[in-house]
Amino acid sequence: MNCRPACAACCIAPSISSAIPGMPHGKPAGARCVQLDADDRCLLFGRPQRPAVCASLAPSAEMCGSSREQAMAWITQLERATR
Ligand code: SF4
Numbered sequence: 001m002n003c004r005p006a007c008a009a010c011c012i013a014p015s016i017s018s019a020i021p022g023m024p025h026g027k028p029a030g031a032r033c034v035q036l037d038a039d040d041r042c043l044l045f046g047r048p049q050r051p052a053v054c055a056s057l058a059p060s061a062e063m064c065g066s067s068r069e070q071a072m073a074w075i076t077q078l079e080r081a082t083r
């Protein structure tokens with residue numbers, strides 16, 4: 001499946017342990033990544049500074065669901081289960 005425009009659930013809901021430009025210690029779960037622009041697009045897309053974990057994450061029906069709310073809920077649940 002394709003990534004849904006203006007979603008960004010996977011840039012907000014999960015924790016990211018690797019450094020992100022502007023977030024040197026990574027990102028806590030539920031925090032909006034500082035690299036999201038006003039349209040919820042990654043400012044680092046296609047650039048070497050983008051964390052490998054971000055580049056390796058592919059959209060899936062299971063994770064993304066049919067709305068941002070569903071994706072937020074699924075990722076948050078996974079985050080809690082793996083904390
Ligand atoms: S949760 Fe899925 S649809 Fe939403 S931004 Fe991430 S990959 Fe795209």
Ligand code: SF4
Pocket residue numbers: 010011012016020033034035036041042043044045050051054
């Ligand atoms: S670096 Fe880009 S892809 Fe990774 S969490 Fe931040 S906005 Fe999302």
